[in-house]
Every structure is written in structure tokens, then in C-alpha cells.
Amino acid sequence: MSRTAADVTIEKSVLGPLTKIGKGGQASVYKLGSLPPIADAAGQYVYKEYKKDILDASQYALGSSMPRLILQTDAMSEDDQKMMRRHTVWPQALVVENGIACGILMKLIPEMFWFDFHLPSGATKRKLLEVQYLMKPESKKPAEGIPA
Secondary structure: OOOOHHHHEEEHHHHOOEEEEEEOOOEEEEEEOOOOOOOOOOOOEEEEEEOHHHHHHHHHHHHHHHHHHHHHHHHOOHHHHHHHHHHOOOOOEEEEEOOEEEEEEEEOOOHHHEEEEEOOOOOEEEEEOOHHHHOOOOOOHHHHOOOO
8 A cells, every 4th residue: 555645744742742852953853752653663753843934934845845755765675665764764754733844753863873072172062973074084083083
């Protein structure tokens, strides 16, 4: 059976208790207290709620495009789908509030993708290991705490 946009859209109210774990320029991220109501859910999930100004500018695009993006993995082989679930935090659902797009549901980024970045002041700051850090010269990585 093929999934549809309705199959990957859920109301925020069914997410249950949420614990805020972070925020950035576009959104706040909340850890779910239990598994979300989606098929084959396993592991820890988060809800990424976009800020009002982001939603004001792109709510229609989020609501119309995100379900199609989520459903892209359905066209993959079973092995590729397993690889995506194991190695990515691909969006799993569009979250709506009273039918209006407000965020996405995705797996929590695993601990192995975080590191303690060494600031010039000597302090450290927890950072996501993004490509920009992997592209640094190997000789400079140890001073900043970037994994080789």
C-alpha cells in the first residue's frame, strides 16, 4: 500500500509531553516523551517547531512540500530505506496544529554526531559535527576538538 501526504501528517496535540532541548535561528527542538504515532517508529524522536517568522514566510511551502520529501524514501529499495533510517534523521512527519503546518518530526541526532568545540577563551561548546568541521585541515582539528 502506498502512503500519502495524509499518512505522514500528524497533529501536534498527539505528540504528548515535549521537553525543549535546543533552539536555533529557525526553530526550537523538543524531545518526545514517547514514541510518535507513525508506522515503524523506533528510537528517540524530536519535534522541530519552526519560529513564527519562518512559518509566516514559508508555511505554505512547508505544508505542501514536506510530505512529498518525506515520501521520497518510499521509492527506495528496502535496503536503502533501512540505511536511511539507520544513518540519517530524514523527516518522518509533517506536524500541523489545527491543520496548519508548524514543524516536522524526526529522529534525535545520535550522540556520535556531536563534539565539544574548543573556543579561543578555553571554554567548550557542544556542536553538531557538520561538514564544515570535517573540511578543516587535519592539523587544525585537535586544537578545536574536532574529531579526525
